[in-house]
Amino acid sequence: MARLGGRAVGIFPLYLETHRAYKILRVRKLRPIGAGGDTAPDDLGMLFDPVHEHAVARAFVDHVLNHVHDWQLLDLVDLPADSALLACWTQQSTQISGSIVRTTVNRIIFGDLPPDWDRYRQGLSRNRREVLGRKRRKFEAQPDARFFQIHQDAQIDSAFERLAEMHRQRWQGRTEEPSFTSPQYLGFHRALMHALLAQGRLRLYGLQMNAQTIAMFYGFRNGATLYYFQAGFDPKHLALSPGEVLMAYVIEAAIGEKCTHFDMLKGDYGHKRHFFQQTRETLGLRVYRPGLICWLYQVKARLAGNRVPAEPADHIDAAQTKLTASPIAESPTQ
Template sequence: MQIERVTSLQSFDALEADWRALETGSARNSVFLGWDWQRLWWTHYGCGRQLRILVARAGNKVVGIFPLYLEHHRVARILQVRKLRPIGAGGDTAPDDLGILSDPSCEEAVTQAFVHHILTRCERWQLLDLVDLPSDSPLVDCLARRASHRPALIERAPPNLITYGELPADWDRYRQSLSRNRREVLGRKRRKFEQQPGARFHQIVDDAQIDPAFDRLAELHRRRWQGRTEELSFTSEQYLGFHRDMMHALLHRKRLLFYALEMNGEIIAMFYGFRHAQTCYYFQAGFDPQHAALSPGEVLMGYVIEAA
């Protein structure tokens, strides 16, 4: 197995076909490891960072990709450290399940080859920052074994936990899974919304609608959380540009989940998520606090679950 290093944008772009092929076959693939997320993240967040993508080949076939970059990180404002980090980590958008894309038939061999290359062939790095990796990633165990005598080389942050739930086959069965009180509250809030002039729930599925709808989502999110948190999303140019482009890419792949509640021709609440394999992910949302009495966030989530 041969390991090559990709350090130029041209070589990065040349990987697209092989990358998408691995996405289809890899058991550990996630939307955050997919071509669209990774390539767009680099477009918007790559400035000042250096590509260090590792590619494993068996003959002429790409069997593994480990998307990494090198950056200079200052510790306590006095000491500069060269960090290797997964592409997707380090910006102000929050990925999960980063790591290695590999052919399932040789996942262990690919992981070992990447770890060996990082520890013996990759120069100029001082710290490997393993952030946003799944807790069961074989990469973590392999590195722990191979670098046990140099633990200071590896920085490992615990992954963010994602809560998953299995949805019943249809809306009626979902409602029956709730308590009687919860069903009544949900039904009452939905009926109250539907009695409003021009009330409707709809999905944004037209590419021409994405940009104005995205602008409205950003506005509603800021309205909802202004003064409630110090870490507002939809504020930096990188975040706005990345997620706007990501929505277009997800729509093209039929993976975008972008929904709105509307009254009198005005959108009052929005949901942004995506579909990956058989799983629907909630990523961001927002609503107009002026309509808080209608519980727009809760009503919208009910419609989204029904549509899923």
């Protein structure tokens, strides 16, 4: 935590994790909390008072370089493209005899929302408007078809279980690690949903027909932006395009509650571009301290003909994983 005059002006939580590289060597990796495991986070930059962004970034970089000694690789992910941390690490490169490299860009789809649904529809192509209208009418023609939102705390757990079930069904056989599988992941998001609902920020929507939920959307509102986190639909009803129909309803609801932005979060997928076209980027940064690990990553990169070191096949050594307890910075540099 960075403080100025006793007031917190920045927070950047990191933890230390030990991996096995090449099945032999242990790599002590410093990472932002939220990265690793079965999570796929977005926007993992530091929290800061905008007035002090660069001072806070310099303080964090200085502290990690000079006061945190037990890491070999600093692996920052999903930083905003204009993050002061990226600039500060680049400026400090002359102090590091190891190496600093940027990693793969992640693209995030988003869109600005107009004041009303009709104007949003007019912004789509004629073919897209017709397709959406036809699919919505087809769904609405089903028995007891309805779009709904979860408003009560007592409804969250059953809705969450249905979302997780449909998501796993949808991705069964298509990926080895679908979301909503580990007890830790399930427990975290269940608790988070209850907390967000209490703050008025949870957006948990669904489609129902014949008294059965066939699709669900899980997101949250922050300020005037609605964030799409996860969704799921019952594969048995694929012919009704439930995921696409639900997303259109959600966008209409967001416009109705005066949201001005809709953020689809990480993943440049075609189904997201059906609704929005704007793109922003997040970047990664790896800092290697000098030594054997740095040398091995550099050799691997050269052999691969790639200037950006690629991550070796790592195996998490759970017995060696620990959280850093020391603060990252006590005060911003002046």
